[in-house]
Amino acid sequence: MQRNADFHTRTEEALANAQLKASLRSAMDGLMASRKACFPDADAFERLRLRGAQIRVNALSKLPQLLELLERNCTRNGIRVHWAESVDEANETVLGIMREHQAALLIKGKSMVSEEMDLNRFLESHGIECLESDLGEYILQLAGEPPSHIVAPAIHKTRQDIAKLFKQKFPDIPYSEDVDTLTRNARGILRKKFHAASVGLSGVNFAVAESGTLCLVENEGNGRMCTTVPPVHIAVTGIEKVVEKLEHIPPLLKLLTRSATGQRITTYFNMISSPRKTGEKDGPKEVHLILLDNGRSRIYEDEELVNTLRCIRCGACMNHCPIYTRIGGHAYGTTIPGPIGSVLEPQKAGLKSLGELPVASTLCGACAEVCPVRIPIPRLLNRLRFERIRNDHVGTTRGQGSSRTFNEAIAWKAWSWLHRNPVGYRLAMTLVTRLRNILPLGIGPWTQARKAPRIAAKTLHQRAREEGFNDQ
Amino acid sequence: MPEQKRYPAKPNKAYFFATCLVDLLYPEAGLAGMQLIRREGVEVIFPQDQTCCGQPAWNSGYRDEARMVALRQLACFAEDYPVVVPSGSCAGMMRHHYPEMLRGHADESDIEAFCSRVYELTEFLVHVLQIELKDLGEPVKVALHTSCSARREMGVADEHEVLLKQLSKVELLEQARKEECCGFGGTFAIKQPALSAEMVSDKANAIIETGADLLVSGDCGCLMNLGGHLDYRESSIESRHIASFVWERTHATER
Numbered sequence: 001m002q003r004n005a006d007f008h009t010r011t012e013e014a015l016a017n018a019q020l021k022a023s024l025r026s027a028m029d030g031l032m033a034s035r036k037a038c039f040p041d042a043d044a045f046e047r048l049r050l051r052g053a054q055i056r057v058n059a060l061s062k063l064p065q066l067l068e069l070l071e072r073n074c075t076r077n078g079i080r081v082h083w084a085e086s087v088d089e090a091n092e093t094v095l096g097i098m099r100e101h102q103a104a105l106l107i108k109g110k111s112m113v114s115e116e117m118d119l120n121r122f123l124e125s126h127g128i129e130c131l132e133s134d135l136g137e138y139i140l141q142l143a144g145e146p147p148s149h150i151v152a153p154a155i156h157k158t159r160q161d162i163a164k165l166f167k168q169k170f171p172d173i174p175y176s177e178d179v180d181t182l183t184r185n186a187r188g189i190l191r192k193k194f195h196a197a198s199v200g201l202s203g204v205n206f207a208v209a210e211s212g213t214l215c216l217v218e219n220e221g222n223g224r225m226c227t228t229v230p231p232v233h234i235a236v237t238g239i240e241k242v243v244e245k246l247e248h249i250p251p252l253l254k255l256l257t258r259s260a261t262g263q264r265i266t267t268y269f270n271m272i273s274s275p276r277k278t279g280e281k282d283g284p285k286e287v288h289l290i291l292l293d294n295g296r297s298r299i300y301e302d303e304e305l306v307n308t309l310r311c312i313r314c315g316a317c318m319n320h321c322p323i324y325t326r327i328g329g330h331a332y333g334t335t336i337p338g339p340i341g342s343v344l345e346p347q348k349a350g351l352k353s354l355g356e357l358p359v360a361s362t363l364c365g366a367c368a369e370v371c372p373v374r375i376p377i378p379r380l381l382n383r384l385r386f387e388r389i390r391n392d393h394v395g396t397t398r399g400q401g402s403s404r405t406f407n408e409a410i411a412w413k414a415w416s417w418l419h420r421n422p423v424g425y426r427l428a429m430t431l432v433t434r435l436r437n438i439l440p441l442g443i444g445p446w447t448q449a450r451k452a453p454r455i456a457a458k459t460l461h462q463r464a465r466e467e468g469f470n471d472q
Numbered sequence: 473m474p475e476q477k478r479y480p481a482k483p484n485k486a487y488f489f490a491t492c493l494v495d496l497l498y499p500e501a502g503l504a505g506m507q508l509i510r511r512e513g514v515e516v517i518f519p520q521d522q523t524c525c526g527q528p529a530w531n532s533g534y535r536d537e538a539r540m541v542a543l544r545q546l547a548c549f550a551e552d553y554p555v556v557v558p559s560g561s562c563a564g565m566m567r568h569h570y571p572e573m574l575r576g577h578a579d580e581s582d583i584e585a586f587c588s589r590v591y592e593l594t595e596f597l598v599h600v601l602q603i604e605l606k607d608l609g610e611p612v613k614v615a616l617h618t619s620c621s622a623r624r625e626m627g628v629a630d631e632h633e634v635l636l637k638q639l640s641k642v643e644l645l646e647q648a649r650k651e652e653c654c655g656f657g658g659t660f661a662i663k664q665p666a667l668s669a670e671m672v673s674d675k676a677n678a679i680i681e682t683g684a685d686l687l688v689s690g691d692c693g694c695l696m697n698l699g700g701h702l703d704y705r706e707s708s709i710e711s712r713h714i715a716s717f718v719w720e721r722t723h724a725t726e727r
Binding site: 451 | 490492494500516526532541543625662664671696
């Protein structure tokens with residue numbers, strides 16, 4: 001379990017890394033610009049994201065029924081559905097399927113839920129090899145690092161970093177910093193593995209309840225390979241990814257690809273509705289769907305925090321976040337970084353271990369402004385700030401009150417008392433102006449980067465009176 | 473959809489809510505704001521019992537403590553006059569967060585009526601007073617930093633610019649990434665000092681690169697952060713609240 005202090009340490013490390021800063025800045029500037037170019041008309045964007053929000057809210061409002069419908073329709077289509085309350089259960093389910101097929105190699109498409117499960121480490125501890133086939137994820141697997149972004153997992157790495165990594169891992173392949181050459185080399189290595197693996201794993205972007213369809217959005221074609229070449233396909237997803245109808249997919253897809261990478265459509269969009277049928281020449285013989293809860297049901301119980309689960313994982317909040325842009329995803333120490341991560345992860349892990357994340361925000365609102373499903377992220381961060389210090393034991397959020405300290409609580413009580421007693425307030429402020437030349441203001445962190453603000457000789461209350469502004 | 477704003481006709485009287493930062497650190501900005509409104513023929517009322525909108529406690533999670541302060545402010549502005557606030561942040565708090573904050577604690581129709589008559593200063597000057605400014609100052613190059621709440625909550629970034637563009641001898645210079653936060657964020661600056669310092673330093677660099685003589689902002693939190701940082705770096709760029717800046721350049725008798 002990480003501690004709050006770790007966040008500060010990692011933040012300072014990240015800020016000291018000039019190369020990381022430069023990489024992130026240029027990557028985020030690029031992503032913001034391409035997204036912006038996709039939404040030239042502000043009103044049209046607002047209409048579209050209102051639709052996106054409605055679709056997600058509708059799905060969440062009927063979540064239990066839609067999950068049951070999804071299960072029925074998937075089962076009817078020949079997809080085997082598994083429920084996992086915890087990460088451990090989900091991992092055991094994958095392991096069970098692997099063992100059933102005596103599979104020694106799992107080839108994976110990009111899946112943040114599998115990151116949440118820490119699946120690779122789990123399977124490897126049971127002697128099963130996992131291979132990431134998304135280029136970014138593959139690079140990180142070679143480097144032994146977790147993703148730092150949910151859409152562009154290796155965004156913190158430069159071309160040169162990757163070139164050096166390839167040289168180190170594959171000394172026989174000539175060194176190159178050319179992106180196309182690097183990609184071609186990775187493709188060559190991975191290509192053979194698709195045929196060697198007997199099980200492929202993918203995530204799910206949207207699961208359609210009415211038809212039992214699993215939608216998968218990707219650019220590299222590795223997702224299609226993972227879900228069609230090996231004889232067995234396992235899809236893992238969080239229970240919140242369900243939507244009611246097929247007609248809900250086009251608006252969400254439109255929002256997702258534009259918000260994520262500024263693409264009008266991705267190179268591949270897969271709709272998986274069954275295993276190979278009799279007479280068909282390709283496709284997996286078995287398709288499994290693992291529906292993971294891992295704390296989502298608890299989030300679902302709170303009528304405000306349930307909005308956390310609207311997220312369609314586009315990453316736009318990260319790309320536009322002034323904090324994420326400066327520290328990158330690793331500093332957060334969570335599976336999902338950035339603004340939505342700071343809302344989601346503390347609810348899953350509990351505020352005791354991750355209570356610092358909701359505080360590490362200026363509430364600037366850049367995230368909410370671009371969120372394609374209108375998640376009020378600053379409001380949710382504010383709510384979690386309340387949860388971390390409240391001591392009335394109401395509600396379901398884990399780690400409630402864990403950041404409350406006696407001194408801070410007393411200070412705010414005193415602050416509140418002073419600011420609702422106008423006579424006391426005016427006296428106190430007048431006193432402060434009298435002492436302005438001897439009072440230290442903003443000592444400590446403030447003056448490490450700034451001059452202390454100057455207290456005025458007279459308050460506005462005094463000057464308004466002197467200048468003849470009426471009180472009533 | 474973005475909020476469709478409707479503005480009332482010019483009133484006879486308007487309330488002024490100073491904000492706690494203006495009260496203690498930038499009273500001249502508050503005074504300038506009130507004088508600008510008074511010059512347009514509107515009587516400005518400054519309730520002496522006002523203190524703070526409650527935002528510091530609200531954003532720190534101390535909701536009851538914030539709520540009690542907010543309720544006390546409501547009592548200061550009982551008449552149906554516009555409430556003008558020289559800060560996007562505090563105006564945003566009172567206009568957009570009070571309904572959620574005070575739900576169940578006061579008469580809902582009272583709260584709604586109050587919130588709907590809260591205006592940020594520049595939007596009040598531009599839309600309600602339809603102010604026309606005559607620039608009496610020397611030519612000057614200005615960089616504008618619009619606070620995140622002025623831009624995103626109150627939606628008054630354009631109003632800040634419109635006001636400055638009325639000043640004929642002011643050259644408004646565009647900084648890189650002008651939409652980005654300056655890193656103040658209230659207690660954020662104290663609780664996450666390294667991050668805040670990085671953000672304010674980047675913002676200051678962008679402002680310095682414009683070649684501006686002066687930094688103008690409509691929010692004292694940002695001014696305290698950015699201005700304090702520019703002074704710390706011994707930059708020659710001075711910082712000024714938009715109300716002070718506009719008043720100083722258009723007030724005849726001081727020239």
